Amino acid sequence: xxxxxxxxxARACKKRSIAFARRPDDKLRxxxxxxxxxxxxxxxxxxxxxxxxxxxxxxxxxxxxxxxAVPQLAFNLLVPSGINAAFSKGxxxxxxxxxxxxxxxxxxxxxxxLIALAGSLCITALAMVPRISVREAIxxxxxxxxxxxxxxxxxxxxxxxxxxxVATLLQFLPINPIGVKALLVLFMLGIALFLWIRLLxxxxxxxxxxxxxTAAIRLxxxxxxxxxxxxxxxxxxxxxxxxxxxxxxxxxxxxxxxLVCTAVGLxxxxxxxxxxxxxxxxxxxxxxFHVLVVALYRQLGGSIxxx
Numbered sequence: 001x002x003x004x005x006x007x008x009x010a011r012a013c014k015k016r017s018i019a020f021a022r023r024p025d026d027k028l029r030x031x032x033x034x035x036x037x038x039x040x041x042x043x044x045x046x047x048x049x050x051x052x053x054x055x056x057x058x059x060x061x062x063x064x065x066x067x068x069a070v071p072q073l074a075f076n077l078l079v080p081s082g083i084n085a086a087f088s089k090g091x092x093x094x095x096x097x098x099x100x101x102x103x104x105x106x107x108x109x110x111x112x113x114l115i116a117l118a119g120s121l122c123i124t125a126l127a128m129v130p131r132i133s134v135r136e137a138i139x140x141x142x143x144x145x146x147x148x149x150x151x152x153x154x155x156x157x158x159x160x161x162x163x164x165x166v167a168t169l170l171q172f173l174p175i176n177p178i179g180v181k182a183l184l185v186l187f188m189l190g191i192a193l194f195l196w197i198r199l200l201x202x203x204x205x206x207x208x209x210x211x212x213x214t215a216a217i218r219l220x221x222x223x224x225x226x227x228x229x230x231x232x233x234x235x236x237x238x239x240x241x242x243x244x245x246x247x248x249x250x251x252x253x254x255x256x257x258x259l260v261c262t263a264v265g266l267x268x269x270x271x272x273x274x275x276x277x278x279x280x281x282x283x284x285x286x287x288x289f290h291v292l293v294v295a296l297y298r299q300l301g302g303s304i305x306x307x
Contacts (some may be wrong), residue, residue, distance in 0.1 A: 041228040045295040052127060052291055059126055059134050060287055067119025069283035071112045076275050079105055117152070118145050120290050124207045127294040144206045150213035151202060154189065155195060163188055197231050198224045203290070204297035223300045231296065238292055245282045253277050 053060065083098045083105060099105060122141030126132060129140070166187050202220040205211065211219055224231060254277065258270035 012084075039232075040227045040296065040299050042230060042234045044298060045234060045292060046238075049288065049292045050297070052295075053288060056126065060123060060291070062134060063119060063122050063126065063137070064287035065280075066281040067115055067122060068286055069279045071115045072282065073276055073279035075108055075112045076279065077267055077272065078108070078205075096109055114145075114149070115208065116286075119141060119146055120203050120286070121148060121207055121289040123287055124203050127291045128204060128208055147206050147211075147213050147216060148203060151217050152208065154213055154217065155199065159188070159191055159195065162191060166172040194228075197228055197235065200224060200231055200235070200293060201297040201300060204294055208297070223297070227300065234292070234296065238289060242285050242288065246285050249273075250278045250281055 080098070080102050083102065089097040118141055120141075121144055122137045124138040125140040125144075128132065129137070132140075163184065167184050170183060199217065199220045201223055202216060203224070205216045205220045209216065209219065254274035257277070261267055261270035262274065276277075
C-alpha cells in the first residue's frame with residue numbers, strides 16, 4: 001500500500017513537469033516533500049509577488065515595521081556619529097578606537113540583524129502558509145529562527161575556512177601582498193554571491209519543512225540546482241528596480257527634510273526624519289524581497305505548509 005501511494009505521488013509530480021530526485025534513502029525529502037522543477041519564470045514570480053503584496057499589504061506592513069524598520073531606526077539614531085565618520089574614512093585603527101569608546105555598538109548591531117532574520121522568517125511564513133494570521137506567522141518564524149541562525153553560522157564558518165585556505169595558498173604564489181589581498185577580496189565576494197544565490201530559498205525551506213540547519217542547507221542547495229542564473233537575474237532585476245527607487249527617494253526626501261527643518265528653525269529634526277524614511281523604505285524593500293523569494297520557492301517545487 002505504501003509503495004502504491006509513493007508511485008501515485010510520483011506520477012502526479014510528473015504530470016506537473018516536476019520529478020522527485022531519485023534518492024530512496026534520503027530522509028530529507030520525507031521531511032520536506034521537495035520536488036525539483038526544470039524551469040523558472042521570473043515574470044511569474046514578480047506577478048505572484050505583486051498580487052500577494054496588493055492583497056495582503058495590511059498584514060505585511062506591521063511585520064516589516066516591527067522587525068525591519070523600528071530596530072534599524074533605533075540603532076541608527078543611537079549609534080555615535082564618530083563611528084560613521086570612522087567608517088567613511090576607511091581607517092581600521094580609527095574604527096577600532098571608536099568601537100572601544102562605545103562597546104555596546106557591536107552587540108547591538110548583532111541584535112538588530114537577529115531581529116531582521118526573525119522578521120524575514122515571519123514574512124516568509126505569512127507568504128507561504130495559506131490563511132495564516134500575523135500572530136501565527138510571528139510564532140512560526142520565531143520557532144524556526146534558531147535553525148536559520150545555525151544554518152547562517154555554518155555557512156559563514158565554511159566560507160571563512162575556504163578563505164583561510166585560499167589565503168594560505170596565495171602566500172606561495174609570486175604575488176605582492178597588495179595583489180594577494182585583492183585576490184582574496186575578489187574570492188570572498190564571488191563565493192559570497194554564489195552561496196547567497198544558491199541558498200536564496202534557505203529561509204523558505206526552514207519555514208516550510210521540519211528540516212534542521214544542515215538538512216535545510218542541503219535542500220535549498222538542491223532546489224536551486226540548475227537555476228542559478230535565473231535566480232541571479234531575478235534578484236538583479238528586483239534590486240536594480242526597487243533599490244534605485246529607494247535610494248533616489250531617500251536622498252531626495254532626506255535633502256528636503258533637512259532644508260525644511262533648517263528653514264523652520266529645527267535643524268536637528270531633519271536628520272531624524274531622513275533616517276526614519278530611510279528605515280521605512282529599506283523595510284519595504286526587504287519585505288517585498290522576502291515575498292519574492294517565496295514566489296521563487298513555490299516555482300522551484302518547495303513544499304508549502306498547509307497547502
